[in-house]
Amino acid sequence: MSKKIISLILTIVMFATILVGCASSNSTSTTGSTSQVESDDVSESETEDKTYKVAMILDSSISDGGWGAACYNAMITAAEKCGFETQYTDNLTTADFAPTMRSYADMGFDLIFAPGNQYTDAVKEVAADYPNVYFALLNGTVETDNIVSLLPDAQQIGYMAGALAGLMSKTNSIGFIGGMELDTTKIKLESYEKAAKAVNSNIQVYSAYAGSFSDSAKGKEIADSMVTMNDVDVMFGDASAVDSGAREALSNYENRYDIGQPSDLLAIQESDVVIGSVVTDNAAMLEICMEDVKKGTYGNKTIYGDLSNGAISVGTFSDDVPEDIKEKYLEIVEQIKEGTFIEE
Amino acid sequence: MKNMLIKIFVPVISVLCSFIIGAILITIIGGNPMEAYTYLFKGAFCTPANIGETVIKAVPLIFTGLAATFAYKCGVFNLGGEGQFVMGAVVSIWISTTLKGITGIPLIIISLTLGTIAGGIWGAIPGILKITRGLNEIIVSIMLNYVAILFMGYLYTGPLREGNVPQTASVPVKLGRIFSQSRVHYGIVIALILTLIIYYFLFYTSKGFKLRAVGLNQIASQFNGLPVKKFMLFSFIISGAIAGLGGSVELHGTQFRLMSGFGQGYGFDGVAIALIGQLNPIGTVLVAYLFAILRTGATTMQVGSGMPTSVIDIIQALVIVFAVAGSAFINLPKIRQFFSNVFSKPRKEPL
């Protein structure tokens, strides 16, 4: 009987601890956020001293050596220039997009960066409830008072990769690996094919989806099958870590090349496979967002990223690209920039 | 009553243990554990909106947990909760976006019903293959998970795609919200009513008793003239239907449309929840709620403290490890003997 009472008491104590934890959380949270409250007060008087904060959400990993890493580094670069504090949450499931953004909004973050159009719904939902928090939606098509879309021109990216692949291919077969059937991926594939055919009418384009952005082994198998079956000699991909698997397969063969994106791969790491990169500079676009946040002019616009404003650019070439092809390619890029390369 | 106390007491101790280890981990990586846990509790409890988020998160987990419970009670292992959950949602989105002329509550009822049926059919496949061809239900249900997810992928990128994003249109009618200040929807009511029905069925009806008998000892049940195969198929269909209804409710209540990652992981979460909840429907609800607390709290904790997301996952896994180890510990024969000496009336645990 006494044991029963003891365990009862202990249980109550445990629950009490939890409740106290909750209660004390209120008090500590107020102390914890006083600095922020103060900074809010300050921000009313002298705006320059406020520390702005930006957060990024991601459904894959930020260390995937592809899309996630590129977006994260873009945020870091932009934040350093504009003096923002940064934070991120990665490996999120679909159901957690909105709750995570709500948490950031509750924590007093000024800008939330959602890099992909799969976040559109969640951003819209949260943005409606937090009119004072700003949202930057990469590859998005939404414009409201507190949502700005960043839209790198997927068509130009596809054209640039396709033109280079078409010029470089000796076997007249080129390949493309997609991660998931995202809209931007489909546009890239489509324009990749168009551009390659425009520079070399005999070209054949082979494509496959890995159904994943992380299964590098599958990327290797796809590239391998493309090379052995279809004699593909230049590849381009839109599948993050899967692309690095593809590059490994290509490095086992002579004269097989890959075109990188979205970072300038050859500037970071030497490679015998990568011949060049189509570089997307999301940082430049994010910088515009951050400046807008500071100026208080945020909202109702789409920031386009293309060759003309430098958000898309030509990366470093490898020695495998002959001078004449390089020249020809840069001419084509100029045409793409002018919009005269392929008339719609 | 005494056993009830132990049942509550041990999980609490276990959770505390995992928090202590978690605290050590946080300290090692240079964080402040007190601050981190403060965020955790704040995120899960301290505003109506947060409590609402927790409840919303618990709803799909309750459904898949109940689905697993129901199957396990009859001695069959349904690892296909995710596939059934997804198929329920798939049929619901298809019906509610294509059916013309019906709107409002009737449409929701039709959609939920058909989602339930779809889940039941998807759940029946491993059941039928088990009783007719002797196939192991674990492998069939896992394979069907992959098929269901790929099929959903085909639908939202192909026939049911809306606009320029690979996702379906949103459902025309949503489940209503119970309170104005939080997103809690009537799905939780459906889940709780279903829990009571299942509890009543399993423990207060003769059919439920027979089903549990089959689960405890198939051979003995067969000797006693129970139609073992029929019960197995029945429990598979009901289990699938529960998961299917869950998918449908999740679709109409919180997510509104299908896109990449819908329903990810809910099936296996459900299995773990059912087992931690000792295969009791009410226990399942409590554990599902605990999981939801951990997840919503963890989101706030990660955001607030800025620790890598993976640390939060590690702490969540530790909670499971300790909670289950704790309850397994008191169920050890030696320990049970100890308790039965302490308390006068020992109780036999069904395995």
Added chain:
Amino acid sequence: METVFDIIFIQELLLSTVRMATPILIVALAELYSERAGLVNIGLDGIMTFGALSGFLICYITGNPYLGILAGAISGILINMIYAFCTIHLGAEQIVYGMAINIFAPALASFIYKIYFGISSTLVQATLMKTVPIPILNKIPVLGVVFFNHTPIVYIAYLLVPLTYVFFSKTKLGLNYKAIGEFPKAAESMGINVMLNKYIACIICGILAGIGGAYLTTAYISTYSDGVVAGRGFIALSAVIFGRWMPGGVLLAALLFGFTDALQLRLQVMSSGTPYQLLAMIPYLSTLFVLAFFGIKKAGPKANGKPYFREER
């Protein structure tokens, strides 16, 4: 489409099959050893992921892929000891611990990778294990390339199949081992140390599953990224059941998965109009059809998944 019946096509398809089946085979054998001792371990995906990370890390630091494989094996044991202690000593629910490992190990791996390598715009590359062609045999047309031109891990994986068969069916040790999964109480009364053997089973399972993961990042590709295992653990789990808990059957199951997966990738490349999700279903659907056609009357080890208490009477 004229390439379909090309001999090169078939050779490449089979080569790809062997490569893709290898990790599944190793990990399925891991599960086989575990289940034969009555321990269902669904945490294979988690153990593999951690093996993949530690294998890659050691391979990167030392430049030696074989040390990477060794590291994968050791870390596999360590991770699996959580499972071993809780399920063997505490008699806790095995499925739950498998689940817990599936949450815990990938998170830990991702954490360590981020701490060690930070975030760069390309994946860090380590040394890739070189293929070691077997002399003479690799000169056989088609078959030589398909079977005898791989990394040593692949040969070991396939050699393990007959070895496991001999162990389980021809040696006393193996028969004792199997008895634990079938009738633990009878085994105990025959003087077999059930607890010890279950721990040994967990160690073997950890070693093989860890190697399976490390194979991915040291011999298959030379990078690590979160999610690199991509559900192969669950496929391996299915392969054990599919293979009726027999080494030969497990091999066939792994090869079937490898073959159908290799085939669907090639079909995708050849027919770009077809929705890829439908083709990606092929491995899973074909498994179901093969199973439904042949049926499995034989159930697994009788005491599979059940806790064992020495004191219980």
